[in-house]
Amino acid sequence: MRRLELSKIIIYAILFLSTLAVLVPILNLLALSLTAPGRAHLMSGLDLIPKGFSLMNYELLLSNPLITGSIVNSVWITGAGTLLNLILTSMAAYVLARTNFIGKKLVLLFLIVIMVFEPGLIPEYLLVKDLGLMNKLTALILYKAINVYYLFILMRFFQDIPEEILEAARIDGAGHFRMYTRIMMPLSKPGLATLGLFYGVFRWNEYFRATIYISEPSKWPLQVVLRQFVVRKDNTSIIGNQNNLFDSSVNFDFASLQAGTIMIAIVPLLILYPFILKYYAKGALEGGVKD
Amino acid sequence: MKALRRMRQDWVLYAMLALPILYFVIFHVIPLYGMKLAFQDYRILGDHVWVGWKHFNVLFSSPAFASVMQNTIIISLMKIIFVFPIPIALSLLINEVRSSKYRKYVQSVVYLPHFLSWVVIAGIWISLLNPTEGGVNLIGNFFGLPSVDYMTSKDHIRWVFVVSEIWRSAGWDSIIYLAAIMKISPGLYEAAKIDGATRLQQMTFITLPHLYSTIVTVFILNLGFFMNAGFDQVFNFMNDSVISVVDILDTYVYRIGIGNGQFAYATAASLFKGVIGIVLILGTHFISKRISGKGVW
Known part of the structure; x- marks a missing residue:
């Protein structure tokens, strides 16, 4: 004992x-x-x-246009990007999970090929250049507009909606697009919430594509500013010219300002964390190694 | 004819698939086709010129590439050996917690780092490993160890990768094992208890054997991504003092490609990595399917 x-x-x-x-x-x-x-x-x-x-460190950080601008950019990229993710993924998931049509097998095979064959960094970079999307936030919003793994997860959520409900709507004369918007989407809120969190967290945390596609600092998302400031230790962009705005007797600590920027980048995740724990884990298990 | 009529009838479905497919074609298929640049010389104006295996010949005879390959393999191996077992151990420990409140607390906390970006994690670790005031050195000093600047030490940086990878992913990765443990019939434990088995015996003779197939599956699937070695981590933890021991394939492609503008040569390096990656993924997929019926897709 x-x-x-x-x-x-x-x-x-x-x-x-x-x-x-x-x-x-x-x-x-x-x-x-x-x-x-x-x-x-x-x-x-x-x-x-x-x-x-x-709170002076935060006052300084949040009065810096580079930081506030990057927060706005990140919110826009995350919001618009996640919305695009959800629209494209759910449309494809509805068609592939709940309907039969000629060529469906071909589309599924295409998706698996997409999943296995990842293009390299350089051709992707040159494509964005050729499309004239360099230095545009659109490039970041379009990046990973659908994740095939997530599409398969949502298909599994859609497959769980009972056939009788769809059948009833079909008898009432609803077409496929109507069934998708009026029945599938409202009934799949937990699935969409899960995917929204998957995509949203990914979007908020994305920094690498922004690093290579966006050279103009005013268009940087928060993660790139954070990287510039904390990882690359470039303090002039943050405090350099800003210190003048404040009473020169105040000596800001670089370390405290770095810590504050890290905190600003974590806060949205902490706010969403209860929902992440509720939906994310379940969705990840269903999409991961399955039985 | 019948097929055509059906297709016309189903036009809404094709219309709904149009945008997603268009996205994949533009942002996936076209760059995939663009990998042919590995066999060409890049020209800003006009057509690229075919040069056959030239870039690969340069690549395979370059000492930089050899060292990059070596780093990739060493870092990946270290992670498989030292990171992979931790979530399994963690799930066994969490499973021993009977108080649901404490369990929930532990799980909520250890999952958290998985959701932080690598930039944030690098920021946290740079501060944690600070040679004077960082938490790790303070604890080390308490036990009589001298302070070390881990981030710039060639002897330590790969271990920093291992430990920070554990910090980030061990909690979250334990979920899959916990889920497998949940599926074990409670009757087995009841029977073992009646026979007088201790908790440790229950763990080694009931829980672990039931985890075996999940462990094998996760292990094999991880092997499929062996050549990645963790780009985001290396990219954010890398600095000039340690670059020679941490530069991996993906960071090399980034540096020579985006950094130096040697697009074709970098594409050759990334195609080489991609081919190995595909062989590994397909190989592990089919092996995993045979062993456990679970594959990558």
Whole structure:
């Protein structure tokens, strides 16, 4: 009995340490971002409470046009992009999951070929160039407008809608497009929510295509600004000319501003996290290795 | 004739498929066809010139490419050996937690990093590994270890990849094993308990054997992406001090292609990677189908 308790304590402790390993670095950056300017050097990498609470770092960040502009760009790319994702994916999923037509097998084979044969980076880059989409947010919205894996997941959701409901609508004379908009879509809200989260998280986190397609800083999404600032340590774009806007007696800490930018990039995910836990995991399991 | 009539009748279906297919043709099939650039010389104006295997000959005799291949294989192998088993262990541990509240807390927290972008993760790790004030060095110092600048140390950077990969994906990847554990009949555990089996014995003689097919499937499917080695991670963690030991195929293609504008040569490198990738994916797909009936699609 005592041995059993001991092993239980060890297991609980290991798991608790694992959660600390995730939480402490994030909470440390949160605390750092809330630390008053000029005091960041007092913060150690394990401190979870800000030294002198202040929102000044966020005030500076959110008064910087590069950052606010990039937030607007990211919201637009994520919103418009996810909407496009959902429209195209659901249309294709309805047709492929619930109807029969000549050539269906060919289309499914085409999708599998698409899934296996990924084009390389350079031809994709040259295509975007040829289409005149360089330096345009449209290039990012069109990028991955349908993900084949996600399409297959949505097809599985659509297949779960009982045939009788569709049959009833068919008898009432509804055409395929009507059945798709009036029956399939309203009845598949959990499936669409799942896909919306899949696509939305992907869109919000995308940085690489933006790095290579968009050279004009005012069109950068937040992740690219964050990369420029935190990974490439280019501070002039953020504080360089902005410091003048503030009382010169205020010495902003580079580390705190970096931490604040990271936090701004995480916030939308944290807000959606309860929904992510509810829908994402279920959808991922259904789409992943299946029985 | 009959087929034609049916197709005309079903025009709405074709219309609904038109945009999705058009998207795939423009953004997938055309660039796929564009991979022929690997056998050409790129010209800004006019047609590209066919040059046969020229770029491949240069590629295979270049020492840079050899070192890139070596890095790709080493980093991928390290991840398979050290990252792959962690989610399995984690799922076994989480399964031992009887309190549903604690379980939920653990799961909600360890899944989180999976949803953060690699840029954010790089930011978090750069700060965590800071040589003076970073959390890792503070803990190391506490145990008497000297401070190390892990991000710029050639001896450590690949281990940084391994550990940060675990940090990011171990939690989320445990989901699939937890789902498999949930499907094990509770009756087996009841019977084992009556026979006096300890928790550890139940784990090794009931849970693990039932996880076997899932483990094999996930392992094989991972092999299909062996040549990737984690582009986003390397791209965001890379710096000049360590580039010689972390530059992998995908980052190499990016640097010589987008960076230096050697489009054709970079395409040759990425075609080489693509062919190996397809062989691996098709191979693992069919092996996996044979062993467990589960494939990539």
